[in-house]
Ligand code: PEP
């Protein structure tokens with residue numbers, strides 16, 4: 092169902108008037124994890140000033156260590172919803188439990204399925220059974236074929252509103268947190284009719300690489316870019332290393348939209 096052979100025209104997903112997959116580039120920003128209303132609202136305000144309205148933030152954090160901050164759960168979803176309403180934004184957040192999908196659909200505009208859950212088939216089926224866009228991230232060690240099949244699981248349940256997100260894969264290279272598989276973008280665009288985004292934060296894990304990788308993503312044909320922004324990354328409860336502060340965000344965004352490939 093996701094195959095371009097079955098449906099030659101691009102799937103376009105409407106998020107509060109931003110049409111993902113329309114040939115223009117769309118940007119998703121926000122903190123790694125929702126920590127407080129003030130924290131999310133501060134980032135949303137900086138986005139609003141730039142005319143940006145796709146806000147992200149994790150309420151359920153799939154952390155490597157069980158002793159690390161696990162997210163605020165439903166409290167986090169409520170904060171996101173409040174900020175989204177106040178700033179007229181669309182909100183994207185990860186859900187990790189199939190049983191939470193229906194509940195979360197009331198708070199969110201987009202359900203994110205994270206890299207660690209790309210082959211959680213019960214979660215994929217649950218996300219496929221609701222009428223809500225899904226942002227599906229590529230698994231840490233998933234082939235492109237497995238990634239496409241994961242999207243097929245969602246669409247097979249009737250939900251065709253899927254955004255694919257390349258977020259880096261694990262290789263032997265340690266200079267970056269993951270290896271951004273930039274060629275996955277045109278392959279996914281050729282093989283499927285779904286919009287494709289690139290998460291430059293989790294793929295690189297390095298603040299100094301966010302801008303060049305975002306430019307590369309757009310130049311190669313991505314429909315959008317995701318990156319993490321936090322009012323004070325040094326005290327962030329997760330991903331303190333690679334989130335941008337507001338000043339870095341400002342510079343990043345200005346330089347990115349000045350790139351000749353952005354329209
Ligand atoms: C995230 O976007 O918050 C996240 C945890 O990313 P990933 O699933 O790609 O690691």
Ligand code: MN
Nearest residue numbers: 123319329330
């Ligand atoms: Mn993060």
